[in-house]
Amino acid sequence: MSWAAVLGTLAALAGVGLAVSSGLLISRAALRPEVFLSLGLLVTTVRALGLGRAALRYAERLAGHAAALRGGEGVRLALFDTLARFGRDLLGLERSGDVLSRAGADVDARQFAALRVTLPLAAGLGVLLGLGGWLAWLDPLLALLAVLPLLGAALCVLAARRPVAALTRRETGLAREHATRLLDALAASGDGAGRHSAAGLGALSGELETVTRQLGALTARLTLARELAFAAAVGGVLWRGAALVGVGELSGVLLAAVTLGTAAAFDALGPLAAVPGASAADRAARDRSAALSALTPAVTAPAHPRPVPPGPLRLELRGVTLRRGGRVVLDEVNLTIQAGERLALSGPSGGGKTTLARMLTRDLDPDGGPDGGQVTLNGADLRELNPAALRARLCLHEQDAPLLDGSVRENLHLGDHQAPDETLRALLDELGLSHLALDAWVGEGGSRLSGGERARVSLARALLKPGDLLLLDEPTAHLDADTEARVLNTIARHLRGRALLIVTHRPAPLALARRHLTLRRGRLSEPTPTPPPVAPRTPERTAP
Structure with missing residues (x-):
């Protein structure tokens, strides 16, 4: 998975570099259109970064999914070993075989947690360091104005992991309980007993709707925070960049490159939005796996079994x-x-x-x-x-x-x-x-x-x-x-x-x-x- 993290970081940096070099190329070409053909190095850089970004992203997907599937093999084997300890008594410990029905989703959540959590965090950190280092070389204040909003947007996402995990766990539990009660009500509808479940199902539906609205509101707040951070970063870069251009410490061409690079950095941080949900799913899957491992089978084989006595049954x-x-x-x-x-x-x-x-x-x-x-x-x-x-x-x-x-x-x-x-x-x-x-x-x-x-x-x-x-x-x-x-x-x-x-x-x-x-x-x-x-x-x- 370490190679996938390196490739993912390089792919994100290539995206930012593509925006920066494109800004340089467009700006310089706009200023000196008669020498456009002399900008061969920038043209080549743009093409190389465009192709390299796609190639690096493809290589990161290959390496990341290969590592995730190898890890998933161990998770599946561990789940099989756990379930193999049980007979049909497992279904008596879990309602309607609920463990079995969610086992596939839990395995997916655990094996792809690194792809959905670790790799976006690694790529985001690489972008922050790369962009911050380059801008600090140009101007420390310019770097702070660009990097601090980026960092704030990333920290908002990380801070939301705990409340998102709690709401997701609550939503999953309510949906599971609602589905179970609904099936029970349908099974009992033939003798008229199902109508007594209407009130309970209505209350569960109301709770589920409330939790879903809370999740949606939290997601909306995160999106708003990200957009405000984007506006602050771009506005701050333009403000500081214009001042530097006015005193001759920064060229207009570089200002265009810095602005586009800052905007591209926010795009590179986009996958962080899925981190809280993926982290919550991984945590819940691990908790259920631990709870399942802690269950004691109703039947266990003896440590030293005796042979079956011969003779007619x-x-x-x-x-x-x-x-x-x-x-x-x-x-x-x-x-x-x-x-x-x-x-x-x-x-x-x-x-x-x-x-x-x-x-x-x-x-x-x-x-x-x-x-x-x-x-x-x-x-x-x-x-x-x-x-x-x-x-x-x-x-x-x-x-x-x-x-x-x-x-x-x-x-x-x-x-x-x-x-x-x-x-x-x-x-x-x-x-x-x-x-x-x-x-x-x-x-x-x-x-x-x-x-x-x-x-x-x-x-x-x-x-x-x-x-x-x-x-x-x-x-x-x-x-x-x-x-x-x-x-x-x-x-x-x-x-x-x-x-x-x-x-x-x-x-x-x-x-x-x-x-x-x-x-x-x-x-x-x-x-x-x-x-x-x-x-x-x-x-x-x-x-x-």
């Missing part, structure tokens, strides 16, 4: 209790899943079904202490095992069906990277996705697919993965009845002796299970089968 929940946010999500749950067993789990929304599934994949742990219970695999507590080794034995389809930004083929190969295209194509056809090409791009998070298509691609990935337990969370959500029947038949054909736990609130998937469990308010129960109705007996007729 046997997953058990023994008196498992879990509290989240002061609410009991699971209450002394006991469950055993044997190899090849088929279970269905249903219950009301928010009853803990997905939480129980995450217990089995060890994305969550039971409460600490003896009352929290334990989850075991073949007798070994999951907290003593390597999470990767455990999850290798599980084939998971999640309710939100996350996909990676890539092709359909690449997403399916996450289940079985050796599966040939023929196998992938046949499975997609079975699931009713014959129209979906293997090379089709799914978009970020599967955004280019419909909800039903995304769910079936995720399901196909789970079916392809070799494992002992198929854990399917709402596999037929977003599907019509005909497609649902087709998907359930495909699941049945691809069980291949594996255990099955299907989480659903729809009745059709229950046909795949031999046991049906219900989770309600954290309590697990197995409904008592209803005996078939007994036909009423017809009374026997007696012979008369």
